[in-house]
Amino acid sequence: MSTFALAACGGGGGFAGSGGNASSGKQTVTMLVNVTPNLSETYWRNLVAPYEKANNVTVKIQAPSGSGVSDTLPQLLAAGTAPDIVETLMANKTLAPQMLDLTDQSWVNDTPLVKEASLGGKVYTVGVGEQAQSLVYYNEDAFTKAGIAAPPKDLDEFTTDLGKLKAAGYLPLQTGGDYITGLQLLQLADPSIVAGDASWYQDVKAGKADVGQSLQPLLQRYQDWLKAGYLDKNALGLKADAAQTNFLSGKAGMYIMGSWLVSTVASTKTSFPVGAFAAPGAPGGPYPGAQGATMAAPYMVLKSSQHRDAAVALVKWLVTDHTAVTSQLKQDGDFRPGFDWCTIDLCKQVQQILTDAPATTPQGEGYGDLTLPAGFNTEFNKDAQGLYVGRSPAQVAQAVDAWVKSNS
Incomplete structure (x- = not known):
């Protein structure tokens, strides 16, 4: 992931009751995602469709305009059109000041590699699963x-x-x-x-x-x-x-x-x-x-979001709902204890390798x-x-x- 200079964005910490939401009624949450042959825009729209229906929220899927998410996000920040949620990137010292601190959200503690990905003891990034590398x-x-x-x-x-x-x-x-x-x-x-x-x-x-x-x-x-x-x-x-x-x-x-x-x-x-x-x-x-591992499908909520509560709720669903998690794991070949999507022996072997890694x-x-x-x-x-x-x-x-x- 590239390190890039980001324009300062407004909005302090906190959720509802401290400027977290600027409007009532049905809200639109924009999510900048990685788009690949298997993670197509159609896949992303189908993934969030059940959530939209159940929660009276519109989720706008935004594909990268540059060569990838890391190129697109700074452009959107500079233009003042940043998304509410960004997928694929993980917090570093440059990105963290732009992202919402999720440390006090109790549900983050059960997500994969959350402790390892924390920065200075604070949680900005939460993910769906793990990618085994070695x-x-x-x-x-x-x-x-x-x-x-x-x-x-x-x-x-x-x-x-x-x-x-x-x-x-x-x-x-x-x-x-x-x-x-x-x-x-x-x-x-x-x-x-x-x-x-x-x-x-x-x-x-x-x-x-x-x-x-x-x-x-x-x-x-x-x-x-x-x-x-x-x-x-x-x-x-x-x-x-x-x-x-x-x-x-x-x-x-x-x-x-x-x-x-x-x-x-x-x-x-x-x-x-x-x-x-x-x-x-x-x-x-x-x-x-030790098995080389990276967080699969990492999500962050931007501090500048005008729909923080809705954005945080959507991220929580994406990384904790059993159906949503299983779908994402299967679609991109990722793994997580307690979520068995494997249908071929190779998948089961890799899952066991992650389990056995000290x-x-x-x-x-x-x-x-x-x-x-x-x-x-x-x-x-x-x-x-x-x-x-x-x-x-x-x-x-x-x-x-x-x-x-x-x-x-």
Whole structure:
């Protein structure tokens, strides 16, 4: 999520009785949402339709006008046409002053990752579920053909299995260009980082740890895999959708990706069963390790809203109503304890991985008080792709650390 300058908006804290609502009767609540092929405007309208009917409220779904919600919100704020609710973004030090403090709302305490996403002990963001990040999907037929009896539990075993898959005639590990290169490395790094230093984010912020130096051993492994032919040396020319298609068409043995892939697998007819396992950690470390996780479908209410009570009530419904929550989880391949929407074995496997994880850790740039400088994900992806054009792991690590220091 980008950090951007926001124009100051009026409206202090508080709900009804302190300027929270400016009108009576039927109200219109505007909600800026992420629109994707599976989260279409039609889906959003159908989602809120029962709430509108039951509560005499009109919910106006607003699609991004820019390249995404993060680009659109500052434009709307500057124009004085901000929505009442924003979905997708999470509070940071720039956004928080514009958002309503929900800490005193008792219902927020039962929502996923609410404590982890809090900022300075205050709750601005509430979500529907969790996206598991540190997952490896695999072609079960390829594993059988390669003689791999069980998924690897550490990176040494993982490397051995890559060799077995190559010998069996498969591209061992599917990757690609776009954002995939850096994302997969960070997803693979999550359990290793947390297993080695549970206060990693705090240590980086305090200058006690360097991001690039921490990741350099993994960068070295990745370069070794590249040299051994376990990765496609021309992968940077492969778009994200094409990389996904390659895996689902049976060309590769494994594919590192988040839990949203479950929905894609459920709607795709593959010629082989797809399985999933928690990303392996460092040799000698615990398995499973901490699971990289992000809040799914996060919502915030803008402090400038003229319909605060109605907006807060709608957000409460979106993240607590069983039918509404289940619908959103299923639509985007997200998970939450007590909400079982799974209809395929892969979904149940991922749900169990989240259940079995001893802890969760923020992904990439992080959220709440556990963050790296805004823009880190993009910068790391660019630097990591340097491994494909001859840069050494040490050079990549140095570039990452230089960027973090200059942007902290």
